[in-house]
Amino acid sequence: MLFREMREDDIWDVVRLVRKNYDEAVRQELPRVIVDFLKDELTVKYTRQYLNNYRRKMFILDDDGIVGTIALQFPRRLDELPELRSLAIYPTRQGYGSILMENLEEYVRNEGFRGISVGPNPAAEIFYEKKGYETYGHYEREFPTNPRKKLNGPLMFKRLI
Numbered sequence: 148m149l150f151r152e153m154r155e156d157d158i159w160d161v162v163r164l165v166r167k168n169y170d171e172a173v174r175q176e177l178p179r180v181i182v183d184f185l186k187d188e189l190t191v192k193y194t195r196q197y198l199n200n201y202r203r204k205m206f207i208l209d210d211d212g213i214v215g216t217i218a219l220q221f222p223r224r225l226d227e228l229p230e231l232r233s234l235a236i237y238p239t240r241q242g243y244g245s246i247l248m249e250n251l252e253e254y255v256r257n258e259g260f261r262g263i264s265v266g267p268n269p270a271a272e273i274f275y276e277k278k279g280y281e282t283y284g285h286y287e288r289e290f291p292t293n294p295r296k297k298l299n300g301p302l303m304f305k306r307l308i
């Protein structure tokens with residue numbers, strides 16, 4: 148199993164994976180706002196933009212093919228925390244979520260940050276809590292294609308050192 152930075156030639160596989168996540172979110176009847184947000188991010192254009200964004204690093208987990216993705220958004224100021232973004236795994240591959248998160252946290256620790264934050268996702272809050280994240284504020288995230296549309300919820304964080 149290999150955790151590595153995402154490359155340009157991974158984009159189509161990653162979009163296919165996020166598409167699977169979206170289908171699963173629809174099937175599980177997750178909150179509408181989550182389904183809409185996933186749909187908004189579900190394009191080659193946005194994936195490429197994120198990949199080339201200097202404040203973002205994207206990673207994949209390879210286990211005989213790409214089985215999960217996770218991203219890190221670096222803060223604007225060094226005394227702020229980086230943020231975990233775009234965690235997605237193949238719906239049937241339980242366990243990969245924890246592996247992706249642990250690898251990302253290790254990366255963040257090695258970069259010298261003292262913690263990591265994560266924004267709202269009603270579908271994954273229990274998962275974050277189980278992984279040691281605590282709520283410390285409120286977060287309002289703009290949709291990629293429509294900044295007037297917002298995803299609201301708790302801002303969580305985990306101390307890493």
Ligand SMILES: CC(C)(COP(=O)(O)OP(=O)(O)OC[C@H]1O[C@@H](n2cnc3c(N)ncnc32)[C@H](O)[C@@H]1OP(=O)(O)O)[C@@H](O)C(=O)NCCC(=O)NCCS
Pocket residue numbers: 168231232233234235236237240241242243244245246268270271272273274277
């Ligand atoms: C959230 C997600 C990444 C978790 O990945 P996973 O591989 O299923 O997680 P793990 O198997 O490592 O789970 C670790 C623990 O969290 C629990 N857990 C995982 N997802 C959960 C969820 N959505 N709700 C409640 N608990 C959850 C597991 O049961 C497990 O509990 P245990 O340690 O008591 O056995 C995955 O379910 C997913 O891709 N969801 C859809 C996309 C999404 O919401 N992404 C987050 C966007 S930032």
